[in-house]
Amino acid sequence: MTRAQRRRPAPARSAFSWRDTLLSYAFLAPALILLTLFTFYPLAYGSYLGFTEYGGARFGQGLPPKWIGLDNFRTLFADPLFLTSLGNSVKYLIVVPVLQLASLAVAVLVNKNLPAMPFFRAAYYVPVVTSISLAAVMWEWVYNKDGTLNWVLGALHLLPGGAVGWLNSEYTAFWAVMLVTFWRGFGYYMVLYLAGLQGIPEELEEAAVLDGASAWQRFWKITVPMMKPTILLCSLLSTIAALRVLEEVLVLTNGGPLNSTYTALMYVYSKAFQGFNFDYGLASAAGLVVAVVALALSVANFRLFRDSSGEGT
Amino acid sequence: MKHALRLLTLGLAFSAASGHLSTAAAQQPVEIQFWTWYLSPKFDPYIKTTIAAFEKANPTIKVKWFDKQATMVQDFIASVNMGGAPDVVNLNIDETAKAAQNGFLRAVDGLTPAATLKTTFYPQTLRNFTIGGKVYGYPWYGSLNEGVLLYNPDLLKKAGVAAPRNMTEMLNMVKAVKDKTGAYAWVPALKDPGGASFLGYFFSDGLPIYDAGGKAAFNSPAHIALLQRYVDLFKGGYLPEDALRKEAFQLATELYAQNKVAMIVGGPQALNRIKDSNPSLYAKTVVTTAPLGRANVQTGTSMGMVIPTASKHPAEAAKLAAFFTNNANQIAFAKIVPIVPTTAAAQNDPYFKKVSADPIAKATSLVGASGRFINPGFKVPGNSDDLYKNFSDNIEAAMLGKKTAAQALNDTVSYWNANMSK
Numbered sequence: 001m002t003r004a005q006r007r008r009p010a011p012a013r014s015a016f017s018w019r020d021t022l023l024s025y026a027f028l029a030p031a032l033i034l035l036t037l038f039t040f041y042p043l044a045y046g047s048y049l050g051f052t053e054y055g056g057a058r059f060g061q062g063l064p065p066k067w068i069g070l071d072n073f074r075t076l077f078a079d080p081l082f083l084t085s086l087g088n089s090v091k092y093l094i095v096v097p098v099l100q101l102a103s104l105a106v107a108v109l110v111n112k113n114l115p116a117m118p119f120f121r122a123a124y125y126v127p128v129v130t131s132i133s134l135a136a137v138m139w140e141w142v143y144n145k146d147g148t149l150n151w152v153l154g155a156l157h158l159l160p161g162g163a164v165g166w167l168n169s170e171y172t173a174f175w176a177v178m179l180v181t182f183w184r185g186f187g188y189y190m191v192l193y194l195a196g197l198q199g200i201p202e203e204l205e206e207a208a209v210l211d212g213a214s215a216w217q218r219f220w221k222i223t224v225p226m227m228k229p230t231i232l233l234c235s236l237l238s239t240i241a242a243l244r245v246l247e248e249v250l251v252l253t254n255g256g257p258l259n260s261t262y263t264a265l266m267y268v269y270s271k272a273f274q275g276f277n278f279d280y281g282l283a284s285a286a287g288l289v290v291a292v293v294a295l296a297l298s299v300a301n302f303r304l305f306r307d308s309s310g311e312g313t
Numbered sequence: 314m315k316h317a318l319r320l321l322t323l324g325l326a327f328s329a330a331s332g333h334l335s336t337a338a339a340q341q342p343v344e345i346q347f348w349t350w351y352l353s354p355k356f357d358p359y360i361k362t363t364i365a366a367f368e369k370a371n372p373t374i375k376v377k378w379f380d381k382q383a384t385m386v387q388d389f390i391a392s393v394n395m396g397g398a399p400d401v402v403n404l405n406i407d408e409t410a411k412a413a414q415n416g417f418l419r420a421v422d423g424l425t426p427a428a429t430l431k432t433t434f435y436p437q438t439l440r441n442f443t444i445g446g447k448v449y450g451y452p453w454y455g456s457l458n459e460g461v462l463l464y465n466p467d468l469l470k471k472a473g474v475a476a477p478r479n480m481t482e483m484l485n486m487v488k489a490v491k492d493k494t495g496a497y498a499w500v501p502a503l504k505d506p507g508g509a510s511f512l513g514y515f516f517s518d519g520l521p522i523y524d525a526g527g528k529a530a531f532n533s534p535a536h537i538a539l540l541q542r543y544v545d546l547f548k549g550g551y552l553p554e555d556a557l558r559k560e561a562f563q564l565a566t567e568l569y570a571q572n573k574v575a576m577i578v579g580g581p582q583a584l585n586r587i588k589d590s591n592p593s594l595y596a597k598t599v600v601t602t603a604p605l606g607r608a609n610v611q612t613g614t615s616m617g618m619v620i621p622t623a624s625k626h627p628a629e630a631a632k633l634a635a636f637f638t639n640n641a642n643q644i645a646f647a648k649i650v651p652i653v654p655t656t657a658a659a660q661n662d663p664y665f666k667k668v669s670a671d672p673i674a675k676a677t678s679l680v681g682a683s684g685r686f687i688n689p690g691f692k693v694p695g696n697s698d699d700l701y702k703n704f705s706d707n708i709e710a711a712m713l714g715k716k717t718a719a720q721a722l723n724d725t726v727s728y729w730n731a732n733m734s735k
Contacts, residue, residue, distance in 0.1 A: 059390065060416030060622075081702075145554065168554040170713065254506055256558055258709060274698040275386045275507075276411035 050284035056276045065281065072285035081259065082267055082286060088174070089264040089290070092242045093297070095178050095185075099238055100231065103186050107193035108223060121194070125187035132184075136251035139180050143167045143252075170260040173253050177261050180248045185241065189234045196230030197223070232305035239297050243290060264290045342375040345400040345626050347633060348389070350616070352403075353380030359649055367636045374629045389621070393417065398623035400630035401637075403453065406441050407508065409617050410693035413449040419620045420447035424631035433639065435685040438655035442617050444693075451638040452655035454646055455615030455687040458502070458513060459603035460580040461676045463587075466599050468494050468575035476576075477604040480517065483578075484542055487551045490575050497553055499576040500568065501543065502561035503712065509691075509704040510561070514539060516690025517606030523691070529729035532722040540711060540718040547712045557709050570594065578603050581651035581676030588673070600675045611686035615655050651677040653684050660685065694733045703728045 025032075050072060052065035076082045110120050127135065142148045143166035150163040166176040200223065208218050224231070246265040249255060255262035264286065272283035352360060364376045379399070381388055386408060392398050404412065412418050422430060427448075430439055434452050442450035464476055472490040477483035483499065490498035502510035512522055515531055518539055524530040546552050553574075555564050566583050568574035570590040577583050588595040605611065618634035620627050636642065643654035644662050651673060659665070665681035667674070694700050704725050711721035 056411070056415035056417075059394075060412070165554045168558060253558060256709060258713060258715060259706065270698070270702075273387060275408050276390075276415045276417060277696060277698045278390070 046284045047288060048284075049280050050288045052281045054281045055279035059278075059280075060276070068281070072282050073289070075282060076286055076289065081262065082264075084259050085262045085264045085267040086289065086293075088260070088262060089243050089245070090293070091174070092178060092181075092245055092263065093239060095181055095242050096235065096238045099182050099185055099189060100235055102182075103189035103234070104193050104224075104227070104231070106186075107190045107197055108219065110190070111194055111197045121191075124190050127184050128187045130184075132247045132251055135180065135184065136248075139176075139252060140167075143176050167253055168257055170258045173257055174260050177245075177248050177252055180252065181242070181245055184248070185238060189238065192234050193227065193230055196227045200226045228305050232301060235305060236298055236301050239301060240294050243294050243297070342373050343626050343629050344375045344377055345624075345629050345633060346397075347376050347378045347401045348385070348399045349378070349380045349403045350385050350405075351380070351382055356646075356649065359646060363637060363642055363645070367633055370636070371629075371632060374632065376633060389417075393621065393623045396623075398621045398625075400620065400624040400626050401634050402619050402621060403616055404450065404619050405616055406450075406614055406689060407693050407697065409442055409450045409619055410444050411697060412619065413444040413447075414695055417621055417623075418449045419622050419624065419627055420449055421451060421620055421631060421634070422448040424620065424627055425451075425635055429635075433635075433657065434655055435657050435687070437686075437688050438615060438684060441615065441688065450617030450619045451634045452687075453616040453618055453638045454643060454652035455613055455655050455684060456580045456582070456653055457603075457611045457613035457680050457683060457686055458510070458580075459517075459578055459605060459611045460613075460680045462576060462578055462601050462603045463569075463583060463598050463672070463676070464576040464601075465496075465569070465572065465594065466597060468496050468572065472498075472575065476599070476601055479604045479609075480514075480606045483576075483604045484546070487546055488549070491551045494575065496572060497551070497568065497574045499578055500553055500556055500561050500565035500574055503543065503547070503552070503556045504558075504705045504708055505560055506705075507698075507701065509701045511540075511543075511708050512704070513612040513690045514543075514606065516612060516688075517608055517610060519606070519608030519610075529694075529726045529733070532719070532726040537719045537722055540708070540722060544711050544718055548714065557712060566590075580653075581673055581680060584673045584676060585651075595672060598672050600672045600679065602679060610688070610690075611683065612690045613653065613687040614689050615653075615684075615687050647677070647681055651681070653680055653687060655684050655687060657685075694729065696732055696734070699732060700729050703732075 049065060051067060051069060053068045053071070054065035058064075058066065106124065110117050110124070140147070144150075145163045145165045145168075147166075149166060150159065153159045154163065164172060166172045204222055204226070205218060208222055213221065244265050245263055246269060249261050249263055249266055250269075253261045255266050268283050268286045268290065271279045271286060347364070349360060360378060360380075364378055368374065368376060385404075389399070389402060389412075409418070430448060430451075438452040438455065439448060442448055442452060462476060468490065469476060472486070472493045474486045474489055477486060487498040490496065502513070504511070512531065515522060515536055518535075520531065520533070520536050520539065522529070522531050543552070547556075553564060553568065562579060562583065565574055565577045565579065566586045569577050569583075570587050572594070584595065584598065584600075587598065603611070618638055620630045620634065624630050638655070640654065640656035640658040640662075643652075643656050644659060644664060646652055647654055647659075648664060654662075660682040662682065665678050667678055669675050669678065707716065707721040707725045710716040711718050716724070
């Protein structure tokens, strides 16, 4: 390419590009302003607070945050309650693969053009739009010592030791709360997977059938690879949601028994909103630790599910 | 001369005008913000009527009322930050102590003469709002934890026991009631999310919470023996498992309405719920005096009205707080809902001497004049949220057999003494 050739299209492209760029930013501006105000600024300020002493006493006396470096992090890692809560949150990630596999499998099933499928799609989505307080009352009925779960298991002779208070035992409460998270998230991810499944060309499936591939082979060799971008998205979302689980715990167990369901976000919440004894510095530091864990897991998710063709991610 | 006269005239005119302006400013009503907690919409008429009466008596003060609910404390903190602090705020004893310890509140004994406060309120209700020697709140409506004993006569008859006259009798009959009826005798307050209610049982038995130097001291052999008594009952299945997860009052009313608990020790407010959920049980519920611990004292709590340091009109705010918490207005409130007034004059009010067969009316009469007993039983410690959480965790560990009663109390006392002043 000669120098003239390289120069010729430049002015036209530049003029067009400027207008285009400005227009793009104009369209982006409302969202960017809102994001800056309500996401980026709080994020930056919250991160800053994690390195400061800023709680009830300073606030009450009208004093500004005081920079204390890594002291909050030292306090956190010396606090057995924080370590327990962080451990519980990491353990809560067990729900992610189970939830993803189940919702993908059910999405494949309800994607068939069979009678009553619209009903099932809607039914699975109901828990997503059910308020947590209502869900808590319902799950209390299920988990109570004289509740539905014990009744069913008793009828099947599966309770040799007698009825169990599922939310009152340190061995079962964690899993009982996790099941509620599964129940609440299942329909949401199923809908996302359904949308992903609609994007797989039918010809591929048909060709595989002609080649004699079984349903199992088609699922693993066609559906899963084609769904990688959606799996990545769902996996990311549910990993972050599992790390941030709070509502179910608050309404069902309040972190007990023996802190077996006390999660990291509950720690953050309790430090930030414990009346006039609030400690924004420590709460922000704990939030930062959770954010770092979430970031690390997000990177892991990207590595695991990145579409090898480079599309869609 | 002419010039001097002109100046004099102008000066006189200006001073007359400014005098007129300052009179107008003095007549301009001062607007104060008043925040209540969880009282709207049920008590709107009472609050509005009382505000109207206050404004009539104080034409220079205008009251802007807001009712705050779950976000009360966060809203309070945010409003202080934004420079629009409320002038009168309704807080409970715990939150008042925390707010005062952190410098959010103005001492009210600097706004209302100490002598007036002392003659208006029972000494203990005033002590409940005294932090570091200063009074930070005007005591408002209260409740007693023991209050009255409500019981299902059929279940007690089936168990073959009479209503307990004290806590020793209550603890002694727990097994008999459960074994013979299948229902729990009662639901003790073992653990609660934002407090340390089990400390109240120590206080009721005359056991100290702090030593003379203000250090936590609830780990003597007598404290341990009392906790052990409850641990044994819990492990034996004689107390509901849910008592470790749910607030005792809520659980007790739920189970009582289902005939799964024979007795409730508490305020008359429990009867309101039973009246709605099980009217036939309500009709046969017997109300009598509450069984008390060895010290023969009640425990209880109350609301108060506080004046934030950031209030721009503390004098006017103090007037409103004093008005709302005076005897006449507390008695008027007690006629709407069975609260326990914190004013000393309430104990002689004829309203609480009425005789009635209706359970709620009877319970109200029994507790209404007992405001002198309103006492949580212990002073709110510094760093209370962390300390209460540690206490609750240790009580739970003892109940679930993870620690002995002695270990649980020793651990708590060590934690409290190491973290109380943080």
